[in-house]
Amino acid sequence: MAAAVAVRTRRLESGRVGHVGPRRLIGPAVPPPPRAKRPRLEQLEKEKALELRKKHVAPSLGLHYAAVKPIKVAYGRGQYLYDEWDEPYLDCINNVTHVGHCHPKVVAAGVEQMSKLVHSPGTKMADSYTQQLLSTFPDNMGHVFYVTSGTEANDLALMIAETVTGHSEIIVIDGAYHGHSKPLVGLSSYKMKEKDDSGISPNPHAWIASNPDPFRGKYADPATAGTQYAGEVKEMIDSMEKEGKKLACYVCESFPGCAGQVKLPEGYFKAVFDHVHRAGGLCVIDEVQTGFGRGGEFFWIFQSQGVKPDIVTVGKPMGNGHPIAAVVTTKEIARDFLAKRPDLQNEYKGNLVSLAVAEAVLRVVEEEGLVAHARELGGYILSQLSLMANKHPCIGDVRGYGLFIGVELTEGAGSKAPNGKLAKDVVAKMLLRDKIMVMQDGLDNNVLKIKPPMCFTRANADSLLQSLDAVLTDLTQ
Template identity: 45%
Template sequence: METLTKSETLAMRKRHIGESCALFFKSDPLKIIRARGQYMYDEHDNQYLDCINNVCHVGHCHPYVVEAGAKQMQVLNTNSRFLHDNMVKLARRLTETLPDDLKVVYFTNSGSEANDLALRLAKHHTKHSDMIVLKGAYHGHVISLIDLSSYKLDDMKDGVHKAPSSVHMAPCPDTYRGKYRDDEHPGKDLGKMYADDVKEIIDSIHDKGNTVSGFMAESMQSCGGQIIYPDGYLEKVFKYVHQAGGINIMDEVQVGFGRVGSHFWSFQAQGVVPDIVTMGKPMGNGHPIAAVVTTKEIAASFAACGAEYFNTYGGNPVSCAIGLAVLDVIENEDLRGKAVQVGQYFLDKLNNMKKTYTLIGDIRGHGMFVGIDLVNDRKTREPATKAAEYAVSRLKEERILYSRDGPHMNVLKFKPPMCFTKDNVDFLCEKLEVIFDELKSGNLKSMCTPEKNTNNSNDILVDGGPPSKKVCTGLGTPVC
């Protein structure tokens, strides 16, 4: 097979791949040719520590998972109109991890497909179409989900695609920089305050003579800035939605399969039982497989509508063999226990660093899902967007792959393969301290380009350092 140089690959990509298909590190994208565990390797065999890929959940190219897929591929792969053990065994294994009422499984190829199907199930069951979602959410790339994903919709500038009137955006329950902040409402029940906003939306829908089909949210909001919801929030929202005749959908595409450690599914940390759960990314460890799990009642409503559900590749024997292998690895290697131990170790080290660097405004996380909210001022919580940009680019130079996100692009996101170790955390924190020292002192590296100093809120330097005369450029668009 022909091997291309990096420049040849990039040139060919520019000719043949759509411009809107984003790359990490736009000004100097990486060419990755192999990976194993929590490490990725470029064409020069440079090793990078991967803190980005929640998709390769149990580790890149896990040998057990690879072998399971290869063995099944040598025997049979076909569509789900034929009986096959792998499909029903995987469905049973998945339902065993979920609350008792969630017993019916539909297989798809991606999280986007799963979320789109969840919307269909909700509408056929409730006979209504009004949906409530969270500001800053991302649920997928198909048109029905862009309607619900302000994370993407807000960036569309041509005016062609707008949220339909049947979609209602509730404030994201971000207690650090959201509508209700912990410093502005000390001692208050912020979970209830944010949930009551959903209740107001429901009342508004009813006032217009419409009815609620459902509420859909990520169990923890990832692209919106690694948001952990306040206690009681989902419980109260679920109650309001059920009282209105709607159903509740939890999107576990990015945060499921034990990432939080304490539970197999992130919604379980809030003590709620959804009517529909969607899952994807980690399910196949990089292989395209996803699913929707719901109740028998909702499945019966969907069947009664008369439309046959068929997905050519969803639930095929190879995908299901891989899905079963992923579940085996999560259990056999105690990856949930690792998420608890390594995640807490990382949080403890970050909280110690916070004592030294006022650049760190907030640290939030659960298991191997952590956000570092960078600020120019802890009191005002002004987002340090350029500092986050610098940090991500410098981490790349230190051979660590990291990303940033949130409404202000100032939150450093940690969602690595679950085989991440305490030694990896030590290496990451050592480099973060170096980079934060650079930001504090003004001794920025050459990857930044000189720019006239405006001494305004976008300056890179914080912690009392001199005004910045450099900014970072060309990191490109984050990819969830």
């Protein structure tokens, strides 16, 4: 302990970091990680690193929360991230590290495969994993293509839909985000909205339907919003057919994230799927952000709408941070695609280490009962947030599935006007004061996004709730 105190004193004296924040909020005391040696200090001083980054690295590799307080995350364990001074931060945003940072069983699986074989054509197949993955899907699914990122997965999904249908048009929703390749950026109005004179035009085949948002969107009656929003998709199909064009596919996230954690109205997908299938198109659901049991009630959030998609893309949590993603589809579609594109037979391989890790992730989700845990803990957080909304009128809406939760901040007092400024301040204050990481998102940047590693505990949830309550009180009263 003496050494730790000395470090902390020196740190405070040097003035390099600010207020330490109440440790009680982070739940039980967090010992240094037991399994790994303490990280050595980085070879480059942070200042020098910042200078070098400015000089050499694309700004895309920015420090986390650069605008608020640059944190150099040195290591992670479970639901905590640690800076180079071993200060813990409660991570409420890393849905990618699905079962927790550096889960021992996941690390072990990766290490074993790394020591055996990393890359070779053919080799140990994903057979058993593929079976396990398919068993989590509706029974129409029978084929898996492996790729290295959600972007590659969505790109392939589009290529499959166009090839199999022979059609060209694509319907997406406003605020969608499907990836960073050229065709996908052109489909992602979340990205295109921010574009200026870039010279890149949106995907010429994209048709953008309204964000089916029952809180802020144009249809708000829960009894009819689903069919009304789906009706727009139908109108679009009619319009394109009048122009002599045909629908290849409809693509949508099951719980649109960047669009603002939008909980789709009941019956929406069912009605959309009917329209799309009648037009000879395919229904592609993007579960890259949301899948693998995070939704609590269901393993895949699209299941909450009672539909069977033609293609589902999965990614981020699949490899707990290791690069792997997949396109899951029916046997018929896969067979048809590969028959028409034999040249692409050898393209879609999974990296062996990522596949071994993915298998471990699925095992851990099952062994640790994380789906039920997400349902129960997510339900608790949602109910507490709903109570908090009574106290804080700036909380306009609270919604989510399991451990994927959105808190919509408004001007309050009956107004639905989005309050992006407040969301930004909340994120900053929770980080600076309480070392709790949440983020803001949505078309107006006014939705707090909560999607922690699935090992998040009840004590963590209470820390998060207390911090949010206190920060909102400070900022609005």
